[in-house]
Amino acid sequence: MMNKQDNIETLFEDLKGKFDVLEPNKGHGARFLEKLDAKSSGKKENKLSTFWKPLLAVAASVVIAISVFGGINQTEDTLDLASVSPEFSEAQDFFTTTISEELKKLNAERSPLTENIIYEAERQLKTLEEDYEDLKNDLKESGNDKRVIYAMISNFQSRIDILNDILDKIEDLKDTNYDTENTL
Numbered sequence: 001m002m003n004k005q006d007n008i009e010t011l012f013e014d015l016k017g018k019f020d021v022l023e024p025n026k027g028h029g030a031r032f033l034e035k036l037d038a039k040s041s042g043k044k045e046n047k048l049s050t051f052w053k054p055l056l057a058v059a060a061s062v063v064i065a066i067s068v069f070g071g072i073n074q075t076e077d078t079l080d081l082a083s084v085s086p087e088f089s090e091a092q093d094f095f096t097t098t099i100s101e102e103l104k105k106l107n108a109e110r111s112p113l114t115e116n117i118i119y120e121a122e123r124q125l126k127t128l129e130e131d132y133e134d135l136k137n138d139l140k141e142s143g144n145d146k147r148v149i150y151a152m153i154s155n156f157q158s159r160i161d162i163l164n165d166i167l168d169k170i171e172d173l174k175d176t177n178y179d180t181e182n183t184l
Helices: 004-015 028-077 086-108 115-142 146-183
Strands: none
Touching: 086 115, 086 146, 115 146
16 A cells, blocks of 8 residues: 555656746736735725625615605605695695785785784784694595595685785775875
8 A cells, every 4th residue: 555655756756847947927926916915905895895785785774764654754744735636736836826926915015004904814824824734634534535625725715815805905095095195
């Protein structure tokens, strides 16, 4: 039987003269070290990225969950006339635009003479806006009950009517005041 030492000696005798004994090209060692450094720094980054990837995945999941559930809660909390249908959305846009324009007209008429009338109108409008907030909650609870929808539309119309009535009263007041000044 051959022992291990004999096997190694036999191997070296067989390979004698076949070894590469030439010097490597110039810069071979430097290129080898660069490749080695690049590989080892890549492994460090890889270790860092494998450490951070699960944390980033968890963080991304949390952000997605918050945005999804936050979006659901937000849409539930902001249920209003516009959320019922596209037609009611257009109606709500019309009402809010009209109310905004009428409020601008009302504020343009503000003077010491009209202050009490405008204050009363603002108080009534505030009450109607609070009622509308209650109606939004009712709409959410009722599942788009037609009675609630019509009450919301009626609320908008009431606000517009109040603004128009107050603007008419202001015009009458101005006319009366103008007539009084001219007769004196």
